[in-house]
Amino acid sequence: MATSTMTIRVDAELKSAAAAVAEYYGLDLSSVTRAFYKQMVNTHRIPLTFAPDEPNDESIEAIAEGDAFLASGAAGRFSDAQSLIDAALA
Numbered sequence: 001m002a003t004s005t006m007t008i009r010v011d012a013e014l015k016s017a018a019a020a021v022a023e024y025y026g027l028d029l030s031s032v033t034r035a036f037y038k039q040m041v042n043t044h045r046i047p048l049t050f051a052p053d054e055p056n057d058e059s060i061e062a063i064a065e066g067d068a069f070l071a072s073g074a075a076g077r078f079s080d081a082q083s084l085i086d087a088a089l090a
Contacts, residue, residue: 006033008033015029018032
């Protein structure tokens with residue numbers, strides 16, 4: 001397999017922040033870039049998401065339920081943390 005060199009121009013601050021993320025996962029930027037290209041080739045698409053994550057219907061319902069509960073000022077079902085843990089483990 002022949003290799004080639006690629007030059008990418010990015011802001012120094014962006015490069016530094018990206019390198020920190022890669023390092024957290026035990027990688028360097030060259031490895032991450034190669035993995036990105038391999039993912040493009042393997043999936044025949046660009047592996048990026050530009051849309052923000054949107055909650056599904058069940059999550060929206062749970063959020064509304066939680067908001068309504070907080071707005072009601074009602075006390076919770078559990079008198080202390082141990083009661084909550086016991087119920088979760090039951």
